[in-house]
Amino acid sequence: MRSSALPPAVARYGSVLVAVLTLAFVTAGAAPTLAVTAERVTLSPTADPSTSQTVTWRASDDYTPVLEVTAAADADPILRVEGQRTGSTAGVHYRATVRGLAPDTAYRYRVGDADGGAFGDWRTFTTAAADPDPFRFLYFGDVQNDITAGAAPTVRAALADAPDAEVAVHSGDLVDRAEDDRQWSEWYDAFGPAATGGVNQVAAPGNHEYSGRNLSGHWPLQFPGAGNGPDDEALDGTVYHTDHQGVRFVVLNSNYAYAPGGDRDGWLRSQARWLRGVLEDNPQRWTVVTFHHPVFSNAPGRDNGPLRDTWLDVFEDYDVDLVLQGHDHSYGRGNLVANRTGDPDVQTGPVYVVAVTGPKMYRVDDSVWVDNGAEARVQRGQTQTYQIVSVDGTRLDYVAKTREGEVVDSFTITRDERGKRVTDTLGR
Template sequence: MLKNTCFLLLGLALYTQGIKAQDNKPFIAPPYLQIGYQPAPGSMELLWHSADSSAAWDVELKTAGTTSWKKAARPEATRVAVANIGTHFVYRTLVAGLPAGNDFDYRVLKNKKVVFTATGKAPKEKDQSFRFVAFGDIGAGTPSAKALALRAYEAKPDLVVVPGDIVYERGLISEYRTNFWPVYNADAANTEGAPLMRSIPFVAAMGNHDGDTRDLNSYPDALAYYAFWDQPLNGLQAAEGSAVVPFIKATPENKKAFETAAGKAYPVMSNFSFNYGNIHWTFIDSDTYVDWTDSALLKWVANDLQSAKDATWKIVVFHHPGFSSSRDHFEQQQMRLLSPILEAGQVDVVLNGHVHNYQRSFPMHFAPEKKGTLLVGGKDNKTIRGRVVPGKWTLDHNFDGHTQTKPQGIIYLVTGAGGQELYNEDQQEDTDSWQKFTYKFISSIHSFTVADVNGGKLTFRQISEEGKELDTFTITK
């Protein structure tokens, strides 16, 4: 009798696992939420990846206070058929009519059968408090990256902000499948990751590991950023070979396959802006191939910030920090050239990655000396390595973020300790190695940023992968 019971339980377990495996088969990447090409408090985009193009897909919604499911817009498919990766499709649909800031249930049906269910959170409106988390250099697939994903999930944010280096090493489709989706859109919250993206949107800036690989003959599945993210298309319109967009190296076949997969996102989605809650967000491609002396690009940033007159807060996000005390990447100061424009646009905080640690500056003003010095190297002596930009800074030493909470100048945060190998651990205690603009430098542990937005009060906390608070400060208006 005991033996038969054991066989019965074993059979039941295998049957249950079989159902779970079968239910997961429809997706290469399970459904995830995005703010969309045209963000609005009452709508979002839902995306998923599947190898199946013949199925009839549907999405249904149920908002708070309702009992019936309502069908969303018909999903559209974008074909991804680049070399070295099996042909698959990125499905996307508009999820609209959402009560701002409230939870909603959704389910995905394949051939009228429910294959996925989750609860999402609609974007917040201007008068609603919210929480966002930020961490860069995340898609490394390391134990620390996975631990931080779980910590971020436990923080219960409404939005996740990634200041570049979304996935390592080359921004490939194959790397998303191993280092990104399983960690940030996992089926369960545990030491392997968390089900973040199916419930809340991530927004991401282009990092060097996302955009530097432009040789599609050697890496045909590179630049996956443009195929997998639905973010605003209101950036500067620019052509390949311009000051904004480098040329892609590809055969006609590889180029066409990439352009089909990227659709209308390439190349305009490199820079974009949107409003979430009472914050105006500006996301910028800061890579070394971008010429930040270009007047058209500088004008786009200035006009974007000037247009956000109704926002309580302005936050700018890009990958390469202009102000960092780290020895690594110290020469890549090209983004200092934007300081006068950011200050004129009344930016409050700048979020960066690239340097794999945490740094907070004093509130500061910076006046660059002309355009600095362009650094060129590489085997061909043509590869741009960065730009050294000297200048004069004015620091607000009175601001402490506790008793004095009205900063005079911009606060620059480097939050690049999101999972990749840490930089310059020895500098944490070596305060003599810090630049004068650096207030806090934590490089011995991986961490992420948690920010609570409540009207004219904005509170930041830096949390380690072990859950310890490493830094905190508040800004008020």
């Protein structure tokens, strides 16, 4: 794992920093001015997080936004980046991207008003290494319902279990009602400012991020994506890829039911064409794809045949390592039967996972898997989980756990001179 100029807890999460940045200043001899509050400070990945970083935030007032960034060991700002006003939802949203950073380096940053000179406390992030150094990332299924009481304990267990995680992957349905600002506040509170403001959030929209047929107004303001998706305005900010230390993370938008003009097939095919290009020109050893609706659902009546018809061959042709999904409010993990080997504990090819982090649950059934040439190696209903994935050279280790620490699933993927193999490790 990387070293840092700061203590690990500060360099990675900045856990000593408060949840809300209060930006205020005092004029000599005068009473304090009205405070400007910055909240929902979020790290969003660029295409190359080793040299650049996007920050989004919301403030109570409309001001001239600026992002200041300094190497963690320095006292004075070394970079001052002009931000932009991106919209409003019960406050004004801003975004700024800093470029020209050094890889594998701890930075401090703060946001504020360029005209008034008011800034908040410093937060921290660390750029990705330029090489495929070992790291860990977290994967969360639907948070969605009863966020504060039902989902937050699982989220916090994950953050405590992997305090060094460098990426957080979300497979959609972060909230239940797309435009409910209170629910978005609960989601941010569940993760806390140290996580959302210290770890890159790789998020795919679920069906509950849509209101009617329209993507939530909150989504692009909070999760703008890396800006390298298909040339399709309807997919802006919801389809992209980012590379992190040997892993290519790819986000897709599986909400074909909301395709403009009802063009479901066009919506899916345009992403499939783009995805083939992204995977064809992939210099990374590992590939992780995330979206919301499963290609193999965990219960009958929830099947997503159009996704399977359009995307499955792409995943298999390019041997994607992990396909991380949500939507079914249960846990499932499996593979195509064609990818079995002579060893019952070993498979080849992509691994398909469905998970849920929040307390809303559905029953499980493997009929959709079986009827479509696949097998569910692990299924579990009525179980909230979080997932930790550790990447180290030729080896990727995956574990799914409950908030109480029970291991629900685990496996290892190895890519070396002998080829690729996926080995079940649950109970070993």
